Amino acid sequence: MAEQTRGRVRTETGQKRVRVFLGGELVADTRAPLLVWEVPYYPAYYIAASDVTAELVATGEKAHSPSRGDAAVFDVKVGGATAAGAAQRFDDSPVEALRGYVRLQWDAMTSWFEEDEQVFVHPRDPHKRVDILGSSRHVRIEVDGVVVADSHQPRILFETSLPPRYYLPMTDVRLDLLRPSETQSHCPYKGTASYYSVEVEGHLTPDIVWYYTAPLPESQKVAGLACFYDEKVDVYLDGELQAKPKTPFS
Secondary structure, three states: OOEEEEOOEEEEEOOOOEEEEEOOEEEEEEOOOEEEEOOOOOOEEEEEHHHEOOEEEEEEEEEEEOOOEEEEEEEEEEOOEEEEEEEEEOOOOOOHHHOOEEEEOHHHOOEEEEOOEEEOOOOOOOOOOEEEEEOOOOEEEEEOOEEEEEEOOOEEEEEOOOOOEEEEOHHHEOHHHEEEEEEEEEEOOOEEEEEEEEEEOOEEEEEEEEEEOOOOHHHHHHEOOEEEOOOOOEEEEOOEEOOOOOOOOO
């Protein structure tokens, strides 16, 4: 895979076939997607203009990026569907690798596929790995000085560039302190998470517990287990208080 870097932007030619749909109609089909790290945490897909089958209609607008330069903005039209302003082309970008490629707005499209499997939220990072290991380490979680979970049977999820996450059996959690939340989040590696808030002595701390009822196949080991934001609670591992990690979720 060829790789280039310029400033904060890193690019790499991907190996997966990528298809994009809008309203059930094919927008793009490529066997050489360009992975572009616009931010450090995950890549975006850029697709060669020759692999875009939808009609791109110039809006006359420009979008500016300090690192990628000025982009022409297009509406995406296919069949009876239109995604307004959902495509950009950086044909004069200082990042040479971006020239001749189209950036499609992820959420404006109906669906994205890597090979024949739908992928959600953003592309999977080829340099990121998720390992889920059973453990007998002692994990204790406190909120406002009150123990809300205590387990000797966590499953520890190790994900590249993030702190370990401790997934605990619900039977090891103070269920009487959990309050259901409407919040959901989506992960391309684990699937759709639901949330609980925790109420301790009348004080509600929102959305600090999440769980997956139907995780993606590679993350089945955490199905039905509860995980706390280490950034927002006190975590004791084998009796030792852990420092709160600094992450994008802090």
